Amino acid sequence: MDADIGIIGVGTMGSMAMWQLARKGVSVLGFEQFGTGHDRSAASGESRLFRTVYFEGEKYVPLLQDAKKLWSQLEEESGNQLLTLNGGVMIGNPNFEEMKNAMKSIKDFSLEHELLSPEQAKERYPQHHLESEEIMILDKNAGFLRPELSTVSAVARAESLGATVNRYTKIEEIIPDDNGVTIRTKNNEYRVGKVLVTAGPWAGKLLPQLNEIITVKRIVLSWYTPKNINQFMPEQFPVFAHLGDDFKLTGTPTIEGSMVKASNNPTFKDVSSPDQLNREVSIEEIITASNVIKGKIPGLIPHPVRSTAYMDASTPDGHPIVGEVPEIKNTVFMCGFSGHGFKMSPVMGKIAAELLVDGKTNYSIEHLSPQRMVDSASLLS
Ligand SMILES: Cc1cc2nc3c(=O)[nH]c(=O)nc-3n(C[C@H](O)[C@H](O)[C@H](O)COP(=O)(O)OP(=O)(O)OC[C@H]3O[C@@H](n4cnc5c(N)ncnc54)[C@H](O)[C@@H]3O)c2cc1C
CATH class of the missing domain: 3.30.9.10 (D-Amino Acid Oxidase, subunit A, domain 2)
Incomplete structure (x- = not known):
């Protein structure tokens, strides 16, 4: 086993999850296709709004x-x-x-x-x-x-607590089974206990089941x-x-x-x-x-x-997908933040760590459940 937890995509959510997992003392191995703090995805552009009065919903x-x-x-x-x-x-x-x-x-x-x-x-x-x-x-x-500094700060803190990030490493495939998850790059294979999918805009490319939804x-x-x-x-x-x-x-x-x-x-x-x-x-x-x-x-x-x-x-309803799908073993999804995820990323990192380590969270996240998409589309087909 290369690590307890593998993180696919160390951008906004992946970096915060890595920080929270490392704080829990869990062995964590992150994979990022670019460098950390890069500007090719959702986490760049100098600043992000933080709001508490929320027009996307009081939940x-x-x-x-x-x-x-x-x-x-x-x-x-x-x-x-x-x-x-x-x-x-x-x-x-x-x-x-x-x-x-x-x-x-x-x-x-x-x-x-x-x-x-x-x-x-x-x-x-x-x-x-x-x-x-x-x-x-x-x-x-x-x-x-400050989005770039935030991502880089979370990763640096996680690394100082023992986490590892494989930068410039693109994941081609993840294969979950009953006992863990195999992660494949072009030239290597890794084995972890559980995996967190925080691939942002690439989530649908990585898991074709998400293509219909994301x-x-x-x-x-x-x-x-x-x-x-x-x-x-x-x-x-x-x-x-x-x-x-x-x-x-x-x-x-x-x-x-x-x-x-x-x-x-x-x-x-x-x-x-x-x-x-x-x-x-x-x-x-x-x-x-x-x-x-x-x-x-x-x-x-x-x-x-x-x-x-x-x-x-x-996503079609503008809410992210956060959680597990029973039929896809040892995998937590956290993607589809629909233009408003940055501000909540540290709490999402905490939720990811709780779901992966404890198997549950006390936060109310029913409105973000992947199940709502399974019901309306075909996350499993
Ligand atoms: C222009 C813009 C303005 C925004 N403004 C706000 C705002 O003001 N306030 C707010 O709260 N939110 C805002 N958002 C939304 C917020 O930034 C996003 O919801 C959030 O950053 C999404 O995080 P993520 O982790 O899902 O994706 P990302 O941060 O994109 O992370 C995904 C990571 O996965 C990596 N990856 C993907 N596939 C693979 C693979 N196969 N192998 C290895 N690595 C992989 C990618 O390279 C990337 O680093 C804005 C978004 C944009 C684009």
């Missing part, structure tokens, strides 16, 4: 509250600042499903927040333009994360310079999500303090294969985003200084 709130504690723990153990809590604003029509979800998450968990009318929002955050029917929710426990989506990020940077520093300008009928604008002030990074992705476009992501952003895409920026954040010069495309794995 995530306890996970996010624990994720926040674990981010602090990783900061302490690594000595690196990973999360900056400068607040977050969510803007939209209160009748939108997402805004209703956000309000429900506030109500159910008494989350620290403020509700601002368009007039109050204009006074407090004049950077944003609101329509008369919109509201602004200020999430006091929001901010931005699609790869392209997400564009752009960097804009402000007319007056003093209005757009983290202290004055919380992270934001502005939802409209035909736009979804999210963003953060940049870490080095000269720009705003924003993303307008009302819907994500399909990527035919994760190996063929087109990172070029077309002029049409730039102009569409520029028009939204012009109308909603008029203090930004609406022509980006740079734009790049990234990708994430998505």
Whole structure:
């Protein structure tokens, strides 16, 4: 046996799982097809939003509250600042499903927040333009994360606790059986007790059973310079999500303090294969985003200084797949984070470690169960 646990894909979730498993004293062997902290998948692009008031559903709130504690723990153990809590604003029509979800998450968990009318929002955050029917929710426990540094910090900490990572090692096949799992690269074979599949956009390539469920989506990020940077520093300008009928604008002030990074992705476009992501952003895409920026954040010069495309794995209902499928032995799946997984990655790492070592977790993750996909599709066929 080469290790108790093998991790396929040491990106966002794989790195956090590796850290949590190493903390439990379990022998863990990770495989990453690129280097750790690389920019070819879902975990790069300088920053990620952290939000607690959650428009994807109130069931995530306890996970996010624990994720926040674990981010602090990783900061302490690594000595690196990973999360900056400068607040977050969510803007939209209160009748939108997402805004209703956000309000429900506030109500159910008494989350620290403020509700601002368009007039109050204009006074407090004049950077944003609101329509008369919109509201602004200020999430006091929001901010931005440093994704590359986070992944690398978790891996380094895991390695210092005894974990091993085989970098630049692509897994071609995993073969689970009753007693363990065989992992194959082009030239080598490894044997582990259990395996965690955290292959992100490549999950469907690795396990064809996932192909029907997981699609790869392209997400564009752009960097804009402000007319007056003093209005757009983290202290004055919380992270934001502005939802409209035909736009979804999210963003953060940049870490080095000269720009705003924003993303307008009302819907994500399909990527035919994760190996063929087109990172070029077309002029049409730039102009569409520029028009939204012009109308909603008029203090930004609406022509980006740079734009790049990234990708994430998505599921039909927008919730990840976390857990085991009884018929696939000794294998835990953790993939399909659908554009919103980074903020919760440390708690996902903890859940993975609990599922792999203890066979159960006390976190409520029924809504993330692979079984819901087995019921609706054919994870087993
Ligand atoms: C542009 C963009 C912006 C986003 N913004 C936010 C945000 O603001 N807030 C938020 O919370 N979330 C955000 N997300 C979502 C979040 O970043 C992702 O959900 C999360 O990073 C997914 O993590 P993962 O571990 O599933 O995938 P990844 O981080 O991509 O990790 C998968 C890893 O597996 C490796 N791998 C795959 N196949 C193999 C193989 N066969 N052998 C070896 N290694 C393999 C890959 O190389 C990769 O390193 C955003 C995503 C994108 C793309």
